[in-house]
Amino acid sequence: MIGLMEDYSSWDYLPVDHIRTPAFNSGVVSEASNGNKEFSVSLDAAVPDDILERIFTLLPIASMIRATAVCKRWYSIIYSSRFLWTHMLPQRPWYFMFTSNETAAGYAFDPILRKWYDLELPYIDKSSCFVSSSCGLVCFMDNDNRNTISVSNPITKNSKRLLEPPGETLPDYSTIAIKVDRLSHKYSITVAKSKQVPEDFVRWYFSVYKYDSWSGTWVTSASEVFIGWRGGDDSVICNGVLYCLIHSTGVLGNVNPRHGVIMYDLVGESSGTSLMQTSIPVPCSLTCGRLVNLKEKLVLVGGIAKHNRPDIIKGIGIWELHEKQWHEWHR
Structure with missing residues (x-):
């Protein structure tokens, strides 16, 4: 460094x-063919x-x-x-x-x-927040209550505070993602919330909420109860599909792999399809992971865990998802 x-x-x-x-400034230009007479030219x-x-x-x-x-x-x-x-x-x-x-x-x-x-950064009280960006717009979600959300263009200093999303006011885990349409200049924001079912160590509520700038309203896109899995704190939108990182709770013995990725089609709304049925295991045991949109392709960056020591990192891996199969770039 x-x-x-x-x-x-x-x-x-x-x-x-x-x-x-x-x-830029307009200036005075000399024209030799006119007796060195000077005249002002405005670009x-x-x-x-x-x-x-x-x-x-x-x-x-x-x-x-x-x-x-x-x-x-x-x-x-x-x-x-x-x-x-x-x-x-x-x-x-x-x-x-x-x-x-x-x-x-x-x-x-x-x-x-x-x-x-x-x-x-207007509307942001402190740096403890969830952040997502797309085409110059940055979306912030407060880490304390998970319901204070704003969209900002840091360069032009234009900002907007959004209505609070529906669902749990104090979820155990949340994640936010934004996607800007380059043609219409409209944007969509998704918030995924996960909360443990009271007095139940196996089941977790998981819901996806979508905000569209052209309607200015939130809608509940998906809601499901996961068994042995919970939502995480990372998600990204690629080519109209929301990808969310999920974590194994380990209570059912499903400790390897510890992470997975679920998909939700924001355009087709994935009607009637279970989110867990779309789950894709990560390519190897990871200590942590982050999802990245690279030219509308999903890229996973994760810490590779040591064998029999899943909390110890031994390296970093980068993979691209292609037709539900991970292709390794580097480790």
């Missing part, structure tokens, strides 16, 4: 407001809207947001053009880290411009 930091000696730390500072007047749109699609996201401060015309093109946001070049994901356990403050790193930005 130290060597990597030394290679990036040109990194700059900037407040997030720096993204909005003007970056804004010379380039039509459709050409500007295509130029903006080539910019890093931070540079494009900064360009909105140049003039009203550029601001209007960037924020109102559907073509622009649906034809942008793939952006490298930003890295964000909280700097305190008590406050929702932190720094974001732009890997293209190699700059750090100081970001404020």
